[in-house]
Amino acid sequence: xxxxxxxxxxxxxxxxxxxxxxxxxxxxxxxxxxxxxxxxxxxxxxxxxxxxxxxxxxxxxxxxxxxxxxxxxxxxxxxxxxxxxxxxxxxxxxxxxxxxxxxxxxxxxxxxxxxxxxxxxxxxxxxxxxxxxxxxxxxxxxxxxxxxxxxxxxxxxxxxxxxxxxxxxxxxxxxxxxxxxxxxxxxxxxxxxxxxxxxxxxxxxxxxxxxxxxxxxxxxxxxxxxxxxxxxxxxxxxxxxxxxxxxxxxxxxxxxxxxxxxxxxxxxxxxxxxxxxx
Amino acid sequence: xxxxxxxxxxxxxxxxxxxxxxxxxxxxxxxxxxxxxxxxxxxxxxxxxxxxxxxxxxxxxxxxxxxxxxxxxxxxxxxxxxxxxxxxxxxxxxxxxxxxxxxxxxxxxxxxxxxxxxxxxxxxxxxxxxxxxxxxxxxxxxxxxxxxxxxxxxxxxxxxxxxxxxxxxxxxxxxxxxxxxxxxxxxxxxxxxxxxxxxxxxxxxxxxxxxxxxxxxxxxxxxxxxxxxxxxxxxxxxxxxxxxxxxxxxxxxxxxxxxxxxxxxxxxxxxxxxxxxx
DNA sequence: GTTCCGCATGAATCGATAG
DNA sequence: ACTATCGATTCATGCGGAA
Numbered sequence: 001x002x003x004x005x006x007x008x009x010x011x012x013x014x015x016x017x018x019x020x021x022x023x024x025x026x027x028x029x030x031x032x033x034x035x036x037x038x039x040x041x042x043x044x045x046x047x048x049x050x051x052x053x054x055x056x057x058x059x060x061x062x063x064x065x066x067x068x069x070x071x072x073x074x075x076x077x078x079x080x081x082x083x084x085x086x087x088x089x090x091x092x093x094x095x096x097x098x099x100x101x102x103x104x105x106x107x108x109x110x111x112x113x114x115x116x117x118x119x120x121x122x123x124x125x126x127x128x129x130x131x132x133x134x135x136x137x138x139x140x141x142x143x144x145x146x147x148x149x150x151x152x153x154x155x156x157x158x159x160x161x162x163x164x165x166x167x168x169x170x171x172x173x174x175x176x177x178x179x180x181x182x183x184x185x186x187x188x189x190x191x192x193x194x195x196x197x198x199x200x201x202x203x204x205x206x207x208x209x210x211x212x213x214x215x216x217x218x219x220x221x222x223x224x225x226x227x228x229x230x231x232x233x234x235x236x237x238x239x240x241x242x243x244x245x246x247x248x249x250x251x252x253x254x255x256x257x258x259x260x261x262x263x264x265x266x267x268x269x270x271x272x273x274x275x276x277x278x
Numbered sequence: 279x280x281x282x283x284x285x286x287x288x289x290x291x292x293x294x295x296x297x298x299x300x301x302x303x304x305x306x307x308x309x310x311x312x313x314x315x316x317x318x319x320x321x322x323x324x325x326x327x328x329x330x331x332x333x334x335x336x337x338x339x340x341x342x343x344x345x346x347x348x349x350x351x352x353x354x355x356x357x358x359x360x361x362x363x364x365x366x367x368x369x370x371x372x373x374x375x376x377x378x379x380x381x382x383x384x385x386x387x388x389x390x391x392x393x394x395x396x397x398x399x400x401x402x403x404x405x406x407x408x409x410x411x412x413x414x415x416x417x418x419x420x421x422x423x424x425x426x427x428x429x430x431x432x433x434x435x436x437x438x439x440x441x442x443x444x445x446x447x448x449x450x451x452x453x454x455x456x457x458x459x460x461x462x463x464x465x466x467x468x469x470x471x472x473x474x475x476x477x478x479x480x481x482x483x484x485x486x487x488x489x490x491x492x493x494x495x496x497x498x499x500x501x502x503x504x505x506x507x508x509x510x511x512x513x514x515x516x517x518x519x520x521x522x523x524x525x526x527x528x529x530x531x532x533x534x535x536x537x538x539x540x541x542x543x544x545x546x547x548x549x550x551x552x553x554x555x556x
Numbered sequence: 557g558t559t560c561c562g563c564a565t566g567a568a569t570c571g572a573t574a575g
Numbered sequence: 576a577c578t579a580t581c582g583a584t585t586c587a588t589g590c591g592g593a594a
Binding site: 080081082083085088089091092095100101102103104106108112116118119120121122123124125135137139141189190191192193 | 358359360361363366367369370373378379380381382384386390394396397398399400401402403413415417419467468469470471
């Protein structure tokens with residue numbers, strides 16, 4: 001099997017124009033947060049953030065398939081003892097632009113950066129904003145199912161007579177009706193909170209997010225052979241994971257050193273052989 | 279020791295006017311969410327929610343001490359496959375009103391409502407918006423420190439009577455005073471994510487939130503003898519916890535049946551004796 | 557007294573059906 | 576077409592009765 005990568009170096013507002021209309025299945029990205037990483041990205045002032053982001057979002061809206069999804073990893077920073085509001089304003093502005101704000105997932109960071117301040121605790125979560133072009137988007141929920149809790153496990157251990165009887169008797173409310181549906185299952189659907197650790201000790205460059213994050217959304221919103229786009233590629237985590245999961249990828253990066261680092265690591269065409277008996 | 283309770287029955291916009299300026303240390307409340315619980319409360323349409331809430335928030339701003347804190351538990355509902363934006367708009371509107379949006383805590387619900395839909399997972403988190411009147415507010419971080427490692431599993435989780443008694447008897451014997459000193463190595467400051475289960479199968483009345491929620495914020499933002507206000511009292515969870523922690527409480531409730539239920543359970547003046555050797 | 561098991565019940569959401 | 580009501584779906588928890 002073969003997956004293709006396209007890497008573009010430059011401002012994503014311009015480079016996005018090279019991507020055809022309705023051609024991308026998933027956009028997963030973590031843009032530079034306002035005034036963060038000012039040394040590398042130049043930094044965007046919180047007051048200008050929405051205006052800075054909107055024209056890029058417009059291009060993404062154009063490039064995304066009607067069945068596609070845009071997942072935006074972002075968190076507002078603290079300015080003068082207050083949470084900035086640019087993320088809230090961005091959501092409202094993107095809706096006016098035509099996006100649907102379908103859902104907000106929470107990334108609950110297991111091991112967040114330690115620290116102590118007099119007026120706040122450690123910030124251990126980030127937003128994962130899900131935007132869509134239409135109400136009918138692709139979602140493959142079975143791909144991200146998780147092990148069930150203890151209650152169901154113990155139930156599964158003893159498939160006793162009483163359970164089967166209850167199944168057939170179909171008593172009253174609640175589970176009685178379709179016990180067989182979930183009784184045979186050992187996995188449950190997840191929720192909209194993701195509990196992942198940050199990858200603090202990265203050998204090369206510290207990524208903004210762990211591989212598990214794009215992996216979860218790539219599995220959930222795309223299938224093999226689909227196309228994943230990260231317009232703020234950085235060290236290419238999204239693209240690396242996309243390739244591993246046999247999805248085509250597009251990455252845009254403004255900094256040449258990051259761009260070259262990724263192109264050296266990932267070839268434009270990656271070959272994936274079937275592990276089994278190849 | 280003695281704590282006083284004031285209970286008012288009526289619309290909180292009016293009843294709040296009976297509370298003096300700058301007299302409340304903590305407001306902790308969970309208002310009726312838009313179009314939810316419409317059978318018990320009137321139900322406010324999402325489009326009208328901000329206008330409905332703002333005049334009440336103005337009274338709360340007046341009643342709160344400059345060093346006080348307002349914690350608002352809320353979550354937007356899904357309307358036509360999209361998240362409503364009224365909570366975002368409320369935050370922006372309250373800032374214009376003079377509030378500082380200091381922080382957003384996440385309540386990660388261990389047991390959220392079940393269900394399966396083609397386009398979304400179960401919603402397992404709610405917002406706990408922290409607003410302040412000034413940048414200098416009271417915060418007693420040591421009161422909510424948690425054992426190193428798994429702070430979620432520990433005392434926040436099991437608020438059983440036995441644990442509570444064990445806890446307070448320690449304090450009563452004088453053992454608790456300097457515990458934080460020599461235990462500080464084993465304890466860590468928490469983060470802004472709270473992992474609590476909902477109390478769904480309560481025999482009496484189903485509360486909107488578990489006792490652990492107001493308990494955490496009452497410990498964090500008030501001391502004994504301070505005053506806690508809940509303008510949407512409901513079944514009085516906030517007030518009950520405030521009393522147990524020896525804080526005065528004010529509760530406002532529009533429904534007479536809830537009002538009477540709480541007044542029967544909590545006397546206007548509650549006496550608290552030291553459990554130890556009394 | 558324990559431990560185990562059955563059971564009702566949630567700040568839900570979607571799609572179909574009915575007025 | 577637009578709104579109101581209803582049925583189907585799902586799973587962690589604490590309670591109470593049974594072993």
